[in-house]
Amino acid sequence: MIYGLKKWFRTHAKAGEQIQAWMIMLPGLILMTFFVWEPLFESIRMSLYKTRNVELVRFIGLDNYISVMGKDDFIQALINTFSYTFWSLLLGFGLPIILAMLIGETTRGKGFFRTAVYLPNMLPGLAVIILWSAFFSGEKSGVLNILLSKVGIPQQSYLTRAEWVIPIIIVIATWKGAGSTALIYMASMASISPDLYEAAAIDGATIWQRIIHITLPAIKKLAGTLLILQIISVFQIMYEPMVLTKGGPDNASLSLMQLMWQYAFGGAMNYGKASAVAVTVTLILLVMTLIYSYLDRKESDWD
């Protein structure tokens, strides 16, 4: 049997190789279909149906969307999610670039700085959130309260202030993620030839001028890519507010994906409505990605 197959493959070498190649890719393709591609389409289909547990009951068009979007918590979550994105860009976009530049300038201890700054990224995200919840705890034993009491700032309750929760969650996310992003920028900056700086220095360019005319242009493209990836990732923020504040106080930190989780697994088991939220998020991200690639192309045309 095996011999027969081999002979068949040899005589049909070309076609056989094609089939063999596809057979090799098949397990991976099946898994991608089961875990990634099919759920995506199923998400869209399910959002158009009335569901009961895992069953699709009947087609109801856009009713799930209308019902979900008509609620106050959706509007609140939408605003919050944009607020997360805004704070994340404000606090988390420039910081890795600055860190990369600072570490890049050091002559001694560079390896140590790189290691230290990358460490938080290796920690489990859930553990990080719980760890920081003790920092921002409103009790007098909360770490921030202990530290700030030393400089005379009275005890505060940080996580119950609506205007503070989103920036606090972003600070935690930035603490975890900024170091690894900084290392990506460092790799990109390391590929700039020192001769370039040397030549600029000889021509009398100041340090700031060298940064503006050599360093920043060199990382511009990378920064654009990382910007869009950051937006995509922050837009899906979910477990951070879920664990830290449960979306509170009074939905002030509720995110869109958290709303999706609540519809699906928060007791209601309304998978149709959950999918409607998920598809909405996907569409918003898709539009933002398209706008970015349009602007990116337009800019390359100018160059």
Added chain:
Amino acid sequence: MAQKNQRTGVIREYDMHSSSVRVGYGFILFCCAIMVVVCIFPLLWVVFAGFKDLKQFVSSTSILPESFHLSTYLTTWNQLGIAKNYLNSLISVIGSVASALLFNGLLGYGIGILKPKGHKVVHKLVMLSLLMPATISIVPLFMNIQKVGLGNSFIPLWLSFGANAMYVILFVQFFASLPFSIIEASRMDGCTPLQTFFRIVLPLSKPICSVVAIFAVNAAWSDFLLPYLVLRSGDMQTVMVRLFVFSTEQTVNVDDMMRSVVFSMVPPIILFFIFQKQLTENSVSVGVKG
């Protein structure tokens, strides 16, 4: 050594003659030191906090505990039965890494080396799924798993690591850098594509395999959303699932929870210190994860 300490950045040796630049350089070092403290302090704090008992934890306004007795950690470990969760996490991690290497490696081999007719479509699809947010399809994915009867089992968790677009792309990029002549020679010698993969390609791909393995170990260890949905039964819960249950259902005291946080961070930190060189130097591809 001289080579190592050379200035490679914006500031050149010649600038150091100016005293304002020297002050600036001192400021840079100061910033880096602050950065190290900010990165490390929370970790040290949580380890110290683990030595506090409940009364100290909620009322003491000191960073350091009153005493350093390991008994606090041991009591939590035994009372909550964390060993069981460690074992479950281990099972989950080992299967996930094996699956990540095998399935993504084979798919990458097909796209990057074998290139049958139509491979470009697959490549595009994989690239697109890289941009597609993973959590968005968690609901239908969970339903799929229920439908095929794989609830309460590690199998879906293992297999989910075999469908990782980023790992596939990493493999494809690495395979593209392999010398094609070696693969062609092995084909001429009569190796089937599968034999070529295991005998020629894999041995040459140790660097990328170790990178993917480190990522997969860390991701499998830290993952808790899908495991929480799939591993509903108590005796299969991994460390992270347990921690998630603690944090949402608030069934444990806060001091026990902080010690569980420490338990959950120990393996990644060990992994980090063993592989810190690979991790901090391969970051070109590391970061594209969000």
